[in-house]
Amino acid sequence: MKPWRHYLVLGTFLLVGVGLSVRVLYLGVTERDFLQQEGDERSVHEEVIPGMRGMIYDRNGEPLAVSTPVFAVTTNPKLAKFNDSELQQIADALGYTKNAVRKKVEGNRDKGFVYLKRRLGWVKSNELKQLKISHLKLEPEYQRYYPAGEIAAHVVGITNIDGSGIEGLESNFEASLRGHAGSKTVLRDRKKNSIRDLDYLSSPKYGEDLNLTIDLRLQFIAYRELKSAVNSHQAASGSLIMLDAKTGEVLAMVNQPSFNPNSRGRLQNRMRNRAVVDVYEPGSTIKPFTALAALETGRYTPETVIDTAPGYFWIGNKLIEDPINRKSLTLGQAIQKSSQVAFARLALDLEPDAVFDVLVRAGLGNYVGIELPGEAYGKLSSAQLRYEVERASLAYGYGLNVSPIQLAQAYLTLASHGLRLPISIVKSDVAQVGERVFEEQATKDVLAMMEMVTAREGTAFQAAVAGYRVAGKTGTARMIGVNGYDDERHIAWFAGVAPVSDPKVVMIIVINEAKAGRSGGGKVAAPVFARVAERSLRLLGVAPDKLAPEMSKMAVSSSQGSVVPVGFGGRG
Numbered sequence: 017m018k019p020w021r022h023y024l025v026l027g028t029f030l031l032v033g034v035g036l037s038v039r040v041l042y043l044g045v046t047e048r049d050f051l052q053q054e055g056d057e058r059s060v061h062e063e064v065i066p067g068m069r070g071m072i073y074d075r076n077g078e079p080l081a082v083s084t085p086v087f088a089v090t091t092n093p094k095l096a097k098f099n100d101s102e103l104q105q106i107a108d109a110l111g112y113t114k115n116a117v118r119k120k121v122e123g124n125r126d127k128g129f130v131y132l133k134r135r136l137g138w139v140k141s142n143e144l145k146q147l148k149i150s151h152l153k154l155e156p157e158y159q160r161y162y163p164a165g166e167i168a169a170h171v172v173g174i175t176n177i178d179g180s181g182i183e184g185l186e187s188n189f190e191a192s193l194r195g196h197a198g199s200k201t202v203l204r205d206r207k208k209n210s211i212r213d214l215d216y217l218s219s220p221k222y223g224e225d226l227n228l229t230i231d232l233r234l235q236f237i238a239y240r241e242l243k244s245a246v247n248s249h250q251a252a253s254g255s256l257i258m259l260d261a262k263t264g265e266v267l268a269m270v271n272q273p274s275f276n277p278n279s280r281g282r283l284q285n286r287m288r289n290r291a292v293v294d295v296y297e298p299g300s301t302i303k304p305f306t307a308l309a310a311l312e313t314g315r316y317t318p319e320t321v322i323d324t325a326p327g328y329f330w331i332g333n334k335l336i337e338d339p340i341n342r343k344s345l346t347l348g349q350a351i352q353k354s355s356q357v358a359f360a361r362l363a364l365d366l367e368p369d370a371v372f373d374v375l376v377r378a379g380l381g382n383y384v385g386i387e388l389p390g391e392a393y394g395k396l397s398s399a400q401l402r403y404e405v406e407r408a409s410l411a412y413g414y415g416l417n418v419s420p421i422q423l424a425q426a427y428l429t430l431a432s433h434g435l436r437l438p439i440s441i442v443k444s445d446v447a448q449v450g451e452r453v454f455e456e457q458a459t460k461d462v463l464a465m466m467e468m469v470t471a472r473e474g475t476a477f478q479a480a481v482a483g484y485r486v487a488g489k490t491g492t493a494r495m496i497g498v499n500g501y502d503d504e505r506h507i508a509w510f511a512g513v514a515p516v517s518d519p520k521v522v523m524i525i526v527i528n529e530a531k532a533g534r535s536g537g538g539k540v541a542a543p544v545f546a547r548v549a550e551r552s553l554r555l556l557g558v559a560p561d562k563l564a565p566e567m568s569k570m571a572v573s574s575s576q577g578s579v580v581p582v583g584f585g586g587r588g
Contacts, residue, residue, distance in 0.1 A: 060201055062217070066157050067195025069179060070223030072172055072186075074232040075265075075443060080172050081186065083158040083179075087141040089132040093124040096151040106152065109143045110136070134177055135159045158195075160186075164232060166274040167239045170289040171230060171266075171388070171441065174277040183287050185441070188389050189226055196221040227443040229265035234258060237551050238268040242525070245544045246272040249530035255291040256526075256544065257424045258552065261519035264428060264437035264448055266386070267552075269421075293390040295417040296526060299491030299537070300354045301511045302413035304430065304462050305378060307347055309370040310362055311458045318348040318465050324357040331405045336360045352468040354475045354490060356412050363411030368401045371411050377436070377453040378426035380418055384439045392419045413491060424524045427511045430466075431519035434459045463487045467516050470542075479512055479542035481550045483560035488512030488545065490537035495529065505529050510541035514549045520558050523549060 072081035089110065098106065098121065100114070107114045110133045117132065124130045134157070136144075141154055160175045162168070173184020180194070181187040198220035238256045246254040251272075258268040275286035288294070310316035327341030338357050342349075350358035363371055375381065381396025395417040400406040409415045418426075421439065429436050435450030466487035470480045475490045491509030494501040508527045513519050525541040534540050 060203060062199055062201050064155070065198040065200055065220045067197050067220035068158055068222045069160065069175075069195050070193040070225045072193075072226045072228065074168075074228055074230045074235070076231065076233075078232045079163050080168050080228065080230070080232070082161050082163065084161050086135045086137055086157055086159045087154040088134050088157050089136055089141075089144065090153045090155055091121065091130060091132060091151050092128050093121050093126075093130055094128055096121055098149065098151075102147075102149050105147050106132070106144070106149065109140050109147075111140075160277075162277040164235070165278060166276045167270070168230065168232065168235055169274050169277045170271045170287070170291070171228070171235075171269050172277070174287070184289065184388065185226060185228070188387055189442075192224040193226060195223040229260070229263075229267065229441050229443055230269070231267050233555055234268040234552050235270065237555075238548050239270040239274075241544050241547045242270050243272050243274075245527060245540065249527065249534060249540055251527045251531065251540075252529035253290055254525070254527040255294070255420045256548070257291050257420050257524045258548070259424055259428055259439065259522040261428065261431040261513065261522050264425075264439050264450075265443075266439065266441040267521065269441070289388060289390065291420045292386060292388050293392050293419070295392045295394050295419050296507045296509075296528070297414055297416065297493040298418050298423055299413040299493035299507065299509055301423060301489050301491035301509045301537075302375070302411070302416075303351055303354065303359050304466055304489050305374045305426065306359050306362060306371050306411040307351055307465060308430075308454060308458055308462050309366055309374040310347065311461055312374070312455070313366065313370070316347055316362075318346065318461050320347050321345065322347065322350055322355075322358045322361060324350075324355055324361070327357065329357060329361070331360070331364075331408055334405045334408075336408060348465040348468055351465045351489065352471070352474045354469075359411045360408035363408050364404055368407060369398070371407070372396070372398060372401055374454075375410075375416070375426070378429050379436055380416065380422055380426055382422075384419075384421050384425050386421055386439050387442050391421070394418045394422055413493065420524050420526050423509075423511060424522060427513065427524065428522050429453055430459050430462055431513045431522045432459075463513060463516050463519075466513070470512075475536075475538045476510060476542040476545075478538060479510060479545045479549075481514060481546050481553070484514055484549070484553060484558075485516040485561045486512055486514040486545075486549065487516045488542070490542060492536045492538075506535035508535060508537040508540035510537050510545050512542075512545045512549065514553060515558065515561055517561050520556065521549065521552060 069083045071079060074080055103114045103117050107117045120130060120132055144154060158179060160179065162172060171184055173181055173186035175186050176182050181190040199217040201217065238258060242254050242256045254272045256270050260267055269291050271290045273286050321344050323344050324338060325341060325343045328335060328337035336356055338355050342353060342355060345353060345355055345358050375396060381394055383391055383393060400410050400415050406415055425439050432450060433456045434452055434454035436453045437450040438448050466489055467485060468474055469476045469488055470486050471477060476488050479486060479488050489511050493507045494503060495505040495507060508530055510525045512523045514521055523545055525544045527540050530540045
């Protein structure tokens with residue numbers, strides 16, 4: 017070999033060696049962290065083990081909220097180099113277009129992580145796994161599913177895309193329902209597929225289950241009948257609450273309009289639990305409590321006669337009137353016919369704070385304390401006692417605001433014969449202790465008078481339930497518009513107790529702005545009570561009453577009753 021050739025070969029080897037050394041030095045110093053990360057990712061990797069959210073059940077163990085395993089599809093846009101074929105395969109599995117996938121990747125080149133899709137089911141996830149595309153990861157997670165759908169949506173609530181509760185009980189019990197993730201180390205191949213579990217670093221902690229007082233069977237009955245009534249009367253909205261008269265537990269709570277928690281569409285303005293967060297004037301549903309205030313004086317009985325002639329009277333410049341001149345009515349008949357004049361006169365004959373005090377003891381004007389978010393306080397102010405016209409208005413249900421759940425608790429005090437019981441929607445092993453707020457006999461007398469309301473001559477004969485003695489009271493309140501009360505817009509109420517012989521359920525129905533020719537509580541809300549109560553009582557195994565209602569004593573004529581003079585201006 018000629019000397020120059022020897023030196024050429026030697027020089028070439030030296031240059032290659034120097035080049036390799038420089039490259040190794042460069043990679044070892046400037047790219048060390050990157051290469052270390054890449055090496056680790058191709059071998060040992062720490063993976064999150066998601067903690068499953070607690071289940072929500074009804075009182076009979078029926079699931080209302082469950083968590084199902086799904087996958088999140090992710091990638092690292094800095095490293096991902098998907099070709100056209102891979103982009104199309106990914107798009108087909110995710111239900112996207114190829115361009116949509118490309119934009120998600122190309123538009124996030126500055127990021128090391130991006131979701132391509134959340135909550136991908138098992139079938140499509142397996143399709144992606146089989147493709148073995150580099151830099152495409154499937155991360156396990158859970159998706160919340162609601163078997164009852166819209167029927168229990170307002171009670172159970174909903175979670176967001178990250179699995180945190182944002183409405184209903186999902187929100188209120190987020191801390192206990194939420195699971196906590198664990199972690200493990202896994203061995204991955206160069207395509208990021210996990211091929212072996214190496215070590216469990218920490219175990220996931222599952223969230224606590226939540227057991228409700230709701231009976232899904234009753235919930236379904238209530239939902240169906242309320243939805244039917246709201247639709248048939250072309251109403252804006254409606255709510256129904258059913259309580260266990262013995263315990264104060266919520267057996268059913270439904271609203272219209274509702275929403276499907278399994279679909280993210282049409283959620284706006286539909287997630288509000290109107291039974292808890294909305295307030296309305298209760299109208300004549302307050303009259304039984306005014307009657308109770310009268311009974312507590314000892315000067316009134318159910319047979320006491322009140323003169324309502326000539327069917328109207330003035331308090332200052334305020335005209336109070338009945339549809340017709342009913343002349344003289346017993347207290348029981350005044351409830352049965354829902355006489356405004358009778359209760360206005362009655363209120364002015366009582367002490368100024370008598371009705372107000374009864375309403376406060378019944379729980380109005382205060383929080384019920386139910387385990388649901390956003391409960392409204394309502395409005396019941398002692399300032400209404402200053403003027404006779406305000407005291408009279410309060411006696412027949414104007415000048416105050418209550419939520420359906422507050423009114424339900426108030427009627428529960430009648431059904432429980434004077435005990436104010438806590439309202440609960442979450443099952444508890446601790447027995448609830450009621451506070452006595454009214455005398456037992458007085459509440460029984462009021463229930464007997466309310467039973468007359470559901471008789472043929474009452475304002476709520478359509479609330480009658482075949483085979484059972486039921487008591488109730490209608491309410492029709494005008495809504496407030498721009499220029500005061502609007503005579504064309506009404507709130508229809510019915511509050512009922514069944515059976516009177518041994519109360520099992522308390523029910524409140526409110527239907528807002530019925531437009532199909534009817535607006536009164538007796539025609540709009542009362543029939544809903546009858547249909548729901550009939551099916552519910554039989555489902556709960558409540559035996560029918562053997563005897564027909566004995567209401568003859570309540571229906572006596574005014575000539576047979578004891579007349580108590582009621583002054584025009586009242587006392588105080």
